[in-house]
Amino acid sequence: MQQQEFQKIYNQSIQDPEKFWADVASEEIEWGKKWDKVFEWNFPNYQWFVGGKLNITHNCLDRHIKNGLGDKIAFIYTNENYGRIAITYAELLLQVNKFANGLKSLGVKKGDRVVLYMPLVIEQIVAMLGCTRIGAVHSVVFAGFSDKALRERIEDLQAKVVVTATWTLRRGAKKELLPTVEDAVKKLECMEKVIVLDRDAVAARHGAPSKGGMPRHATTRRIDYNRLLENQSDTCNPEVMDSEDPLFVLYTSGSTGKPKGIVHTVGGYSVYTHYTTKKVFNLHQDSIFWCTADPGWITGHSYIVYGPLSNGITSVIVEGVPDYPAPDHWYKIIEEEKVNVFYTSPTAIRMLRKHGEEYCQKHNLSSLKVLGTVGEPINPEVWQWYNKYIGNGQCAIVDTWWQTETGGHMIVTLPGLPQKPGIAGLPFFGIEADVVNQEGQNVPAGEKGFLVIKKPWPSALRTCLNNQGRFNQYWNEIKGVYFTGDFAIKDADGYIQILGRSDDVINISGHRIGTAEVENALVAHPAVSEAAVIPKPDEIKGERMKAFLVLKDTALASEDLIKKIKFHMRHEIAAIAVPDEIEFVPSLPKTRSGKIMRRVLKAQELGQPVGDLTVLDK
Ligand code: PRX
Numbered sequence: 001m002q003q004q005e006f007q008k009i010y011n012q013s014i015q016d017p018e019k020f021w022a023d024v025a026s027e028e029i030e031w032g033k034k035w036d037k038v039f040e041w042n043f044p045n046y047q048w049f050v051g052g053k054l055n056i057t058h059n060c061l062d063r064h065i066k067n068g069l070g071d072k073i074a075f076i077y078t079n080e081n082y083g084r085i086a087i088t089y090a091e092l093l094l095q096v097n098k099f100a101n102g103l104k105s106l107g108v109k110k111g112d113r114v115v116l117y118m119p120l121v122i123e124q125i126v127a128m129l130g131c132t133r134i135g136a137v138h139s140v141v142f143a144g145f146s147d148k149a150l151r152e153r154i155e156d157l158q159a160k161v162v163v164t165a166t167w168t169l170r171r172g173a174k175k176e177l178l179p180t181v182e183d184a185v186k187k188l189e190c191m192e193k194v195i196v197l198d199r200d201a202v203a204a205r206h207g208a209p210s211k212g213g214m215p216r217h218a219t220t221r222r223i224d225y226n227r228l229l230e231n232q233s234d235t236c237n238p239e240v241m242d243s244e245d246p247l248f249v250l251y252t253s254g255s256t257g258k259p260k261g262i263v264h265t266v267g268g269y270s271v272y273t274h275y276t277t278k279k280v281f282n283l284h285q286d287s288i289f290w291c292t293a294d295p296g297w298i299t300g301h302s303y304i305v306y307g308p309l310s311n312g313i314t315s316v317i318v319e320g321v322p323d324y325p326a327p328d329h330w331y332k333i334i335e336e337e338k339v340n341v342f343y344t345s346p347t348a349i350r351m352l353r354k355h356g357e358e359y360c361q362k363h364n365l366s367s368l369k370v371l372g373t374v375g376e377p378i379n380p381e382v383w384q385w386y387n388k389y390i391g392n393g394q395c396a397i398v399d400t401w402w403q404t405e406t407g408g409h410m411i412v413t414l415p416g417l418p419q420k421p422g423i424a425g426l427p428f429f430g431i432e433a434d435v436v437n438q439e440g441q442n443v444p445a446g447e448k449g450f451l452v453i454k455k456p457w458p459s460a461l462r463t464c465l466n467n468q469g470r471f472n473q474y475w476n477e478i479k480g481v482y483f484t485g486d487f488a489i490k491d492a493d494g495y496i497q498i499l500g501r502s503d504d505v506i507n508i509s510g511h512r513i514g515t516a517e518v519e520n521a522l523v524a525h526p527a528v529s530e531a532a533v534i535p536k537p538d539e540i541k542g543e544r545m546k547a548f549l550v551l552k553d554t555a556l557a558s559e560d561l562i563k564k565i566k567f568h569m570r571h572e573i574a575a576i577a578v579p580d581e582i583e584f585v586p587s588l589p590k591t592r593s594g595k596i597m598r599r600v601l602k603a604q605e606l607g608q609p610v611g612d613l614t615v616l617d618k
Contacts (some may be wrong), residue, residue, distance in 0.1 A: 001279075006426075013429040018431055021458055025049060025271045028278070030063050032240055035267070039456075041313040044475035045463075046456040047244050052424040055238035056247065056270045057133045060309035061093040062238070073314045076337060077122050078171055080329065085206060087122055089312070092129075096236040099130030101232035106161060106193050106223070110135030110239050113157040113249070117141050117150060117181055119168030120319045121226065123197050125305055126165045128295065132247065135239035138250040139261070143168055143532055144294025145574045149181035149259075153251050156191045156261055156466060163225070165197035172323045182595040185221075190553050196235040197225040222229035243267025245371055249465050251300055252404040253514035255485070255503040261465030262298075262404050268458030269302075270310065270408050272547055277307030277409040278429060280398050281341045281370050282415040285473075287365070290316040290334070297511070298404040299374055302459075303343060307408070322348050327355035331363040331390075342390070343400075344373035346379070347509035349386050350540045357389040365390060372398045376511020376542040377498050380422035387421075399502075400426045401498050403484065404512075405474070407459030411496050423497040431457055435490045442480045445491075451488035452481040500543075504598070511576050515598065518579070521572035522547060525565050527555035532588050533579065534602040547579035550587060557584040572606050591615045 013020040018038040023032075025038075035052035064072070068098050070090035078087045087095070108475060114131045117137055118124040122143040124140075131138040141150050143164075154162065164181045167174040178196060185191045241247075247266045251259040277283065289308050295301035308315045316337050324328050330352070334342060352359070371391050378386075378399055387397055396415035402408060411433060413425030426435040432454040443449035453460075460482070464470040477483035487499040501507060504515040515533045524530035530550040537546035549565070551557060557597055562582045568579045589600040592615060603610040 001415050003417055005222045006414060006417055010426075010429055014432060017368070017430050017455070017457075021048070021271065024275050025052075025267075025526050027428060028060055028274050029054065029270055032058075033525045035243060040184075041456060043480070045474050045499060046460070048265075048456075048458045049243040049271070051242040053240050054243070054266060054270065055135075055241050056132065056266055056306060056310070057129050058238050058335060059270060059274070060129065060306065061089060061096065064089045065093060065311075066145075067519040069312055072312070073307060075122055075125065076314065076316045076338075078316065078318050078333060080172065080324050081169075083203075084205065085122060092126070095126045095229070096129040096133055096293070097234045097236035098232040098274065100133035100236040102195075102228040103130060103161070104134060104236075105228075105232070106129060107159055108134065108136050110241075111246075111404075112161075113139060113159040115139050115150070115159045116156050116295075117143050117145075117162060117164045117177060117179070117184075118197070119143055119165055119199075119294075119315055119388040120300075121165065121197070121199075121202075122293055123165070124359070126249075128301075128305055128307075133238055135245065135247055137246045139251070140295050140301070141251070142256060142294060142574075143177055146571050147180045148571065149573050150180065150184040151188065153259070153261070154184060154188060154191065156251075158251060159194060160190060160192045162191065162193075163195045163197075165225075166199050169319050171321060188358065190549060192221065194222050195225050195228060197224055201226060223418070224251075225268055241266045244462070246462075248301065250301065250404055251514045252298075253505060253517055254470070255505055255514055255516060256470070257514070257516045257520045259514075259517065260467065260470055261590045262461045263463045263465055264407050264459065265462050268460070270306070272408045272457065272459035273302045274310040276309050277303060278456050279429070280400060281312055281343070281372065281411050282396065283313055283330070283341070285312070285444045286547050287340045288312045288316065288338055288339070289341045289343075290318070290339045291372075292318065292322070292330075292348060292372075293343075296401075298407070298486055299343075302408050307338075307367070322351055326363055327352070328359040331360050331365060334365050334368065335363040338367040338386055340367055341370045341372070341373065342403075344366055345375040345510040346382055347376065347541055349373065349378070349382055349390075352390075353382060353385050354540065355411070356386075360389045365392060365505060366394075368392075368395050370398060371395045372400055374400045374402070376507050377500060379424060383421035395420075401486075401496070405461040407455075407461070410453065410457075410499070413495070423491070423495050423537040425495050427496070432438055433496060433497055434481075434587060435488050435496065436478060436481075440481060446494045446500060448487055448489050450478065451484045451486045451496065451498065452478055452482050454484070479530050506545055508538075508545065510539045513545075513573075513577055516546070517573065517579050518569070521577065522549065522565065522579075524572060527551055527561055528565070530588055531598075532598055532601055534598050535595075536581075536605060538580075544580040545578075546581040546583065546605060548585050550584050551584055578588055580589055590617050592617045 032053040360531035401411040
């Protein structure tokens with residue numbers, strides 16, 4: 001897109017956002033019934049496409065089949081063994097319908113919550129869409145979270161059903177998922193059924209010898225995924241959903257202790273993810289798209305599942321890590337599948353860069369046209385490397401800033417616009433973003449401030465599950481605007497550079513983790529009396545975590561205790577919540593009112609000036 005054209009459309013979208021989004025919604029999405037009103041804002045609550053009726057699976061599947069694209073491949077799945085499974089749009093719809101009917105046979109209905117704890121396989125996407133087909137609300141929990149974290153989410157959701165698989169693949173090993181789920185659902189009253197995908201049976205269907213089927217210790221609540229689908233009809237009319245009916249809940253860490261269940265709704269999310277996917281990645285009907293995220297995170301929801309399917313393109317999904325079994329694993333896939341759009345995280349790019357460019361140079365990557373990044377700031381040198389070695393200097397680089405709460409891309413340099421390495425760029429169409437001070441006043445170009453969004457956009461979160469107060473905070477932290485929690489700088493051209501979190505959230509490899517959540521879990525260890533956690537720069541992960549611990553009088557500091565605490569954290573939350581470093585200290589710096597001064601610890605750790613210490617309790 002040329003700069004002038006962008007500016008013209010952007011101006012129109014800001015002058016009359018309702019007309020802009022109504023035009024997009026009419027042109028891009030099929031509705032069962034058109035909306036009565038485009039937008040309604042009763043501060044802080046808002047609605048989009050009020051009174052509209054639709055089902056997102058119709059737009060993702062049925063309409064493409066109706067338009068003659070049934071035989072087009074929707075997903076190509078591959079993994080570290082280079083197994084390859086392709087599924088067409090028509091086949092995917094049949095699977096989704098069967099799964100939807102299977103859920104119905106278990107008594108799941110519109111509005112019920114279903115939790116997914118699955119590896120990145122086609123069945124996970126089938127399960128998500130199967131829920132959506134019947135109006136059940138899915139909540140995907142990344143299959144690296146602990147039984148405790150999973151249980152907490154299931155309870156908050158009052159979910160009836162969990163869908164899982166026997167194992168996931170990681171660096172050549174099968175990591176079992178079922179024991180975690182069994183521990184999570186033990187004696188949970190709301191939980192009725194656990195649907196289990198037996199992956200050895202799936203592998204056997206695709207030619208690998210079976211390794212013995214479902215584990216023995218089956219409980220009565222457990223149902224085999226394939227058996228559930230076996231006798232179901234492959235037709236299922238999509239449930240008629242209101243624009244503002246919930247589509248899914250996804251948990252994310254914040255600055256308070258407990259993760260928040262971010263609620264997204266059908267209409268606005270459909271429109272926004274469809275349109276951002278199309279524009280940001282400059283899609284064509286024959287585009288081959290690969291987003292390396294996992295549906296356990298928002299990037300997977302919006303840019304593996306809903307956005308790409310709604311646009312009717314072919315996507316690659318890959319179970320596993322970037323550099324296993326070999327450092328050129330991903331390049332090989334790009335070459336073999338002729339990927340045009342590649343969307344990944346700065347952490348992954350840093351990992352690839354560390355292995356060296358000789359690995360990309362072994363492969364023909366000339367199919368690539370657009371390279372995306374997401375999740376954390378990308379260092380200019382890493383941006384340059386991505387551009388030069390993976391993009392061969394021929395690709396648009398789209399550094400996309402957004403959040404679980406925003407549902408879709410918010411700040412990005414669209415393909416064709418002048419690029420600035422390390423700077424995300426301009427607000428997307430219809431988005432008014434600004435950099436302000438604590439009072440909400442604009443800060444001058446080049447100065448650091450808080451990134452805010454001035455008005456609701458179609459895919460903005462609608463609430464936090466069971467916690468409307470937490471939702472209100474987003475719009476009240478700086479009165480009247482959406483508070484992103486990020487620091488940013490706007491330059492003289494209006495380009496916005498994201499600097500990182502302004503709150504107590506640490507970003508590790510593009511994943512958010514709240515310091516409060518980590519500290520609570522650390523203090524839950526019997527040896528720990530007090531804990532403070534700070535981020536430190538990390539060459540690969542962006543940020544790493546250091547924990548300062550005050551031990552109880554009864555505990556003795558030792559290497560063995562560090563190991564035990566790390567193990568405890570994995571069990572309490574997940575591997576990403578395990579501090580990289582642990583230091584035992586006699587006390588923590590605190591204010592006179594008893595608040596831990598993490599900034600003092602951070603400054604000391606990084607050898608920076610500690611700043612104003614007048615409130616420190618000495
Ligand atoms: O700090 C920003 C960072 O990730 C946070 C959102 O995290 P999450 O909700 O997990 O969603 C990640 C994927 C959309 C933001 O508040 N972040 C995300 N994208 C970027 C980024 N920081 C810098 N540049 C980005 N492109």
